Amino acid sequence: MIEATIGRDERFDPARTRGQGRADLFRSFRTAVALGWKMEANWTDPVLFFIYSVAKPLASALILVFMLQVIAGPAGQALRPFVIVGSALWSLVVSGIAGLAWAVLDDRERYRMLKYIYVSPSSFVVVLLGRGIARLAVGAMGAGITLAAGVLVLGVPFDPGAIDWPLLLAVLVLGLATISALGVVMAAICLQTRQDSWTYPEAVAGALFLVVGAVFPLSVLPDPLQLLGLLSPLTWWIAGIRQALFPGGPSSIGGTGSAWLRLSGEVNPNDLQIVLVLLATGAVVTLASAILFRVGEGRARDRGLIDRTTGS
Amino acid sequence: MSGSIQAPAIDVRGITRVYKARPKDVIALAGIDLEVAPGEFFGLLGPNGAGKTTLIKILTTLLLPSAGTARIFGFDVARETKQIRRIMNMVAGGEQSGYGILEAREQLWMFSQFYGLGVREGWRRVDELIDAVGLGEQRNQRVSTLSTGQRQKMNFARGLLNDPWVFFLDEPTLGLDVSAARAVRELMVGWRAAVPGRTVLLTTHYMAEADELCERIAIVDRGRILAIGSPAELKRRVQRESIFRLELDRLTGGPASLARLPGVLSAVAATPVRADANSAARPTVAINLVLHQDSALAGVVAALDGLDAHIVALAKSEPSLEDVFVELVGRGFDDEGDPEQPPRRAVEPHEAGQPEPEEANR
Numbered sequence: 001m002i003e004a005t006i007g008r009d010e011r012f013d014p015a016r017t018r019g020q021g022r023a024d025l026f027r028s029f030r031t032a033v034a035l036g037w038k039m040e041a042n043w044t045d046p047v048l049f050f051i052y053s054v055a056k057p058l059a060s061a062l063i064l065v066f067m068l069q070v071i072a073g074p075a076g077q078a079l080r081p082f083v084i085v086g087s088a089l090w091s092l093v094v095s096g097i098a099g100l101a102w103a104v105l106d107d108r109e110r111y112r113m114l115k116y117i118y119v120s121p122s123s124f125v126v127v128l129l130g131r132g133i134a135r136l137a138v139g140a141m142g143a144g145i146t147l148a149a150g151v152l153v154l155g156v157p158f159d160p161g162a163i164d165w166p167l168l169l170a171v172l173v174l175g176l177a178t179i180s181a182l183g184v185v186m187a188a189i190c191l192q193t194r195q196d197s198w199t200y201p202e203a204v205a206g207a208l209f210l211v212v213g214a215v216f217p218l219s220v221l222p223d224p225l226q227l228l229g230l231l232s233p234l235t236w237w238i239a240g241i242r243q244a245l246f247p248g249g250p251s252s253i254g255g256t257g258s259a260w261l262r263l264s265g266e267v268n269p270n271d272l273q274i275v276l277v278l279l280a281t282g283a284v285v286t287l288a289s290a291i292l293f294r295v296g297e298g299r300a301r302d303r304g305l306i307d308r309t310t311g312s
Numbered sequence: 313m314s315g316s317i318q319a320p321a322i323d324v325r326g327i328t329r330v331y332k333a334r335p336k337d338v339i340a341l342a343g344i345d346l347e348v349a350p351g352e353f354f355g356l357l358g359p360n361g362a363g364k365t366t367l368i369k370i371l372t373t374l375l376l377p378s379a380g381t382a383r384i385f386g387f388d389v390a391r392e393t394k395q396i397r398r399i400m401n402m403v404a405g406g407e408q409s410g411y412g413i414l415e416a417r418e419q420l421w422m423f424s425q426f427y428g429l430g431v432r433e434g435w436r437r438v439d440e441l442i443d444a445v446g447l448g449e450q451r452n453q454r455v456s457t458l459s460t461g462q463r464q465k466m467n468f469a470r471g472l473l474n475d476p477w478v479f480f481l482d483e484p485t486l487g488l489d490v491s492a493a494r495a496v497r498e499l500m501v502g503w504r505a506a507v508p509g510r511t512v513l514l515t516t517h518y519m520a521e522a523d524e525l526c527e528r529i530a531i532v533d534r535g536r537i538l539a540i541g542s543p544a545e546l547k548r549r550v551q552r553e554s555i556f557r558l559e560l561d562r563l564t565g566g567p568a569s570l571a572r573l574p575g576v577l578s579a580v581a582a583t584p585v586r587a588d589a590n591s592a593a594r595p596t597v598a599i600n601l602v603l604h605q606d607s608a609l610a611g612v613v614a615a616l617d618g619l620d621a622h623i624v625a626l627a628k629s630e631p632s633l634e635d636v637f638v639e640l641v642g643r644g645f646d647d648e649g650d651p652e653q654p655p656r657r658a659v660e661p662h663e664a665g666q667p668e669p670e671e672a673n674r
Binding site (some may be wrong): 011012014016017018019020024027028030031035036038039111112113115116117119120121122129136291298301303304306307 | 321331332346350365366369370373374375376385387394395396397398399400401402407408409411413414418422423425426427428444474477509560
């Protein structure tokens with residue numbers, strides 16, 4: 001039976017060591033996305049899927065909205081779009097950052113397949129990105145549902161005709177690329193760590209949550225944290241999405257007493273400034289992620305961590 | 313470096329691997345030299361912790377060596393990983409690997425894509441291999457529902473997806489029951505026999521498996537290769553005398569009458585195979601005969617006429633690979649021994665016998 005499956009050439013053909021370049025990359029990426037979708041969107045357990053992908057981000061947003069209601073009273077109504085958008089986008093950020101890292105941990109610890117993927121000719125980072133995209137897509141569903149609930153249930157005023165589509169498209173593309181780059185960084189870290197590093201991505205996301213203006217403006221923070229926030233591409237991404245969906249709404253970056261006002265002399269950043277700063281900070285993060293992944297992968301290979309399982 | 317058909321399939325020079333650990337570093341490989349010719353079925357035989365898996369990890373690009381070089385068909389395992397990964401594959405035993413939620417066929421197809429096969433070609437190859445490894449009935453079964461043996465067959469099919477030119481098998485029958493292990497061994501033999509140019513590197517601590525499958529074997533212990541050779545060569549290495557088991561219908565004068573013959577070192581009564589009381593066969597006399605060399609047997613046979621004895625059975629007792637290991641290391645496979653103690657007799661690679669050019673091309 002085996003004889004029928006393979007060629008009959010008896011001499012080594014060096015041509016077999018050559019790949020097909022971009023076609024191989026695309027094929028690997030597409031397959032990894034399909035694999036990730038199968039793994040993440042485990043439709044055989046819709047209850048579990050609903051809890052993690054819909055109920056959790058929705059509940060997080062509702063908690064913030066009700067806290068705002070209690071603290072600010074009727075005045076908090078004006079800030080609802082701010083909180084809903086920030087909270088919804090943040091669940092997407094967490095999914096994106098965690099997606100690649102969890103793909104590493106899943107494949108190494110649970111499925112024991114990471115080494116087989118690693119020794120295949122596919123680009124390792126491209127396969128991980130494919131796996132991460134699937135989780136990002138699941139996160140996007142949660143974010144979409146949270147936004148929809150905000151508009152339909154919580155009465156967030158939303159005018160589809162007012163959407164700034166060019167800005168939305170630009171910041172979406174740049175932001176998702178940046179989130180993926182952050183995911184690559186977390187994957188490089190989780191290649192070095194033990195099984196209990198499942199929580200690392202959420203811990204990192206939690207720390208970033210403080211400084212990116214997701215649910216409150218940066219101006220309430222001390223200056224050093226404001227500056228940290230201004231250096232984070234996530235801050236500009238969230239601000240850009242808010243600006244595109246709710247033009248003229250409150251900004252998380254500028255305002256009275258903000259570091260942005262002192263640095264730029266302008267109350268709020270305009271659309272172009274948002275895109276340019278997002279592009280610049282995102283490029284730095286992407287470049288750094290590529291370097292960190294290369295270093296992390298090399299270190300993991302040097303220390304024998306690619307296939308080292310710690311959970312059993 | 314570009315690969316060429318003259319390059320050895322596997323060429324390892326001075327490979328050392330040290331794992332950083334507390335209280336002191338662990339030396340997994342202590343300067344291994346090894347050359348495997350294209351088309352060889354080569355075995356690494358050694359107890360757990362000998363360094364076999366570490367060497368396979370280095371050769372499959374999973375792990376970097378601490379020192380030394382290793383090449384697969386001329387490609388450096390540290391730097392030319394893409395080229396190597398296209399022409400090799402690996403299967404490890406003793407693990408429950410696989411994406412449980414996927415069907416066996418789906419999982420294999422995904423790997424066919426990671427190996428650069430086209431969509432249709434991937435499905436065709438997957439279906440062929442599923443049939444080849446005997447998983448036809450389980451092709452649409454979820455991986456999580458497959459037995460250990462079935463998973464290993466699927467793993468084997470995954471390993472063959474890219475028609476590897478060098479196939480690394482790390483304890484592939486570990487944890488399998490007898491019939492599943494036999495099936496996996498048959499797969500190995502059948503696959504390689506189909507294309508003689510393909511190379512297999514098998515690690516195992518099952519001596520019978522190494523003896524049955526491998527053309528050459530390296531005996532490894534504590535990160536060192538102690539001996540390399542064909543199973544027969546390795547056994548000859550420890551066989552200083554010729555040992556025969558002789559069964560006669562009768563023997564006037566008993567074993568002592570044979571012990572006096574030229575070239576006979578000892579002749580000792582042994583238990584006859586057919587000595588049970590219920591046997592209808594005539595009782596026989598069994599003797600363990602130790603000769604200085606094989607040629608002394610002719611004198612023994614000639615002398616039997618004069619002793620009114622006739623041969624019922626005659627067999628040469630071969631030493632096993634375990635005997636070889638014990639001779640080389642001074643302990644059995646299952647004995648931990650003292651890690652500080654050097655092996656009883658370390659055989660230099662050149663002494664152990666690298667393949668001659670004509671042997672390498674067989």
